[in-house]
Ligand SMILES: Cc1ncc(C[n+]2csc(CCOP(=O)(O)OP(=O)(O)O)c2C)c(N)n1
């Protein structure tokens with residue numbers, strides 16, 4: 001019997017984990033993967049779940065659970081997998097006991113990421129089976145199958161989602177018997193020849209991994225997730241993941257080979273399909289992952305000018321491809337509005353505690369190596385207070401590298417609390433150990449803001465809402481041996497300026513913790529209201545430099561080029577920053 | 592049933608995602624195949640937001656190709672113009688007659704659009720407008736604005752009021768449901 005619900009693929013992964021009797025789940029947030037663990041937390045009675053401090057630890061926890069015989073799942077955004085590569089690349093030799101499912105949510109088109117990666121390459125690199133769901137139903141079915149495959153072949157199993165599957169809701173038949181599966185935890189039997197891959201054991205494991213790939217390839221040949229949908233044989237399209245949907249939309253009449261279990265590839269099935277059609281075309285998102293392997297098989301593929309191998313796929317791009325190949329369609333007529341409409345970029349919220357720090361660093365003329373979080377927005381006008389952003393935790397090493405390179409002037413490394421716990425701690429230790437004098441500024445808002453406000457070791461709560469010890473970042477730094485450790489309110493501009501200036505100008509390394517809760521997470525968006533006294537306002541423009549969305553242009557002054565300031569009472573969060581920058585005492589608290 | 596493409600656009604914080612969720616749930620209750628796709632902005636409020644809902648007998652692509660939206664539901668005047676390229680040649684536009692000044696304009700970095708009303712009228716001769724903010728205010732709660740818009744939107748879909756109400760009950764907490772159902776009614780009446 002059926003029971004149909006509308007689920008995103010992220011939700012479907014959580015439902016499937018529950019149904020498969022998953023015992024342990026660990027992850028670090030990252031768009032578009034975050035909702036997977038947030039939804040698994042709804043099944044916390046049967047799944048022991050957590051926010052790990054970073055992806056490497058999440059992977060290690062999942063691996064440990066798998067070694068102990070439990071079914072385990074870890075989920076991360078594509079760049080998170082870079083962090084988790086080390087345990088992955090060895091556990092794939094060791095092999096699973098309880099099933100291990102790794103969900104990688106890639107972000108083609110970089111909707112909310114700093115780069116684009118096709119992590120199917122990593123599954124292949126790790127010699128791990130890979131499922132590519134095309135919608136939420138498949139995510140639901142494939143996660144359950146992945147646990148089985150992982151146990152049958154002793155291999156960690158990948159599920160590759162993309163933004164368009166993760167964040168698309170589709171109808172899923174979860175069955176009317178939906179409920180937590182009661183898969184028993186398998187027995188753990190100590191066997192160091194498997195779990196301690198010193199060279200004499202690892203070589204044997206290496207051979208086994210090779211045999212496993214061959215066995216999985218045979219398995220993939222008949223997997224129901226790899227299917228031929230016969231159609232017009234003049235063109236055969238090999239596709240996977242969400243691209244299947246675009247192919248069905250734009251090339252509905254042609255034969256399709258849909259690869260759902262796409263690593264290792266079922267060579268025989270592909271050859272059979274190739275022989276059944278006149279021409280063979282590959283449609284996939286991001287890297288030519290299938291294409292290169294098909295070419296290596298010696299198959300001839302349709303060549304085309306239409307670019308398909310970067311940025312997000314969409315039906316419009318396939319219509320362009322069809323037009324090029326078949327000439328029987330036109331792109332839909334599209335009318336565009338005038339160019340030059342004002343943009344609506346994301347900005348730090350009204351009252352955000354990050355604002356004052358960037359305002360001050362800009363004032364002090366510092367070179368700022370930045371990091372990844374809401375605070376990356378400090379890079380943009382009018383704050384303009386960030387020079388670099390590479391990856392989580394990089395701010396500190398980057399600052400130290402610039403210092404070593406002889407960069408002149410003040411340097412500060414700026415990162416958020418979640419980023420500090422994720423990968424900033426090793427960075428500050430390295431500075432201290434190697435005699436650096438970098439000033440590290442931690443924007444301590446006690447939440448993982450950017451990804452939608454997840455708890456972290458500084459927030460006092462776990463994923464499941466249970467109380468947790470609150471880690472004090474100042475104590476972490478002092479414990480390492482830092483002498484100059486300062487805590488300052490992110491809203492006290494004079495003090496911030498004094499502390500930051502002194503820290504950056506001193507000859508010792510420093511950690512400055514600028515504290516203030518995230519206004520959204522702490523529900524402080526209505527903590528008060530400030531207003532501008534138009535009589536007193538001299539239109540000096542100082543308050544506009546804060547870039548607070550509540551501070552808007554008021555009336556023009558006589559010369560017509562300058563404007564008085566005005567505060568939108570519906571937006572002001574009452575943080576009290578702007579009165580501190582007004583030399584004319586024109587901004588007052590009214591509520 | 593032929594697939595219907597609905598694009599919902601506006602500014603983060605206006606309740607667009609809840610509206611599209613309810614539309615998608617209504618279509619599911621009606622037995623349609625449904626795909627609802629959205630691009631989550633970052634955690635901050637105030638950026639441009641888009642959600643796309645497609646429903647019919649069988650829906651493949653979650654993305655609506657440019658130039659094929661049967662319905663463009665816009666929560667803001669400027670956004671109505673920004674997403675012009677989504678609309679099909681004979682598509683309809685439902686616009687909430689509100690304007691949220693973008694930060695780029697209010698801070699003086701970019702110029703205000705000149706003659707927004709004129710441009711809207713030129714681009715969309717059959718523009719259907721609703722002042723959802725004012726209607727929501729009349730209920731004493733501006734946060735129901737999105738359900739006023741949902742009410743107006745409902746009259747442009749093949750689904751009956753009962754299904755919409757059922758979807759709302761499934762999605763909105765019990766203590767807020769009556770107020771939101773009223774908002775929905777106001778919106779529906781306003782465009783009928
Ligand atoms: C390796 C990696 N994992 C996850 C992410 C997703 N991500 C971007 S910013 C961020 C957290 C930022 O939190 P915090 O440092 O506390 O700053 P806030 O957003 O609260 O200002 C995360 C998890 C990422 N970009 N890279």
Ligand code: SF4
Pocket residue numbers: 347348349351352353354374445449450518519520521634635636
């Ligand atoms: S969500 Fe929180 S941390 Fe992010 S910009 Fe808004 S107030 Fe700042």
Ligand code: SF4
Pocket residue numbers: 532536537538539540541542543544563564565581582583584585586587
């Ligand atoms: S800082 Fe003070 S005087 Fe200057 S524009 Fe703002 S309110 Fe007016």
Ligand code: SF4
Pocket residue numbers: 350351530546548549550551567571572573574575576577578579
């Ligand atoms: S007090 Fe000033 S800086 Fe703070 S939110 Fe209100 S307008 Fe913005």
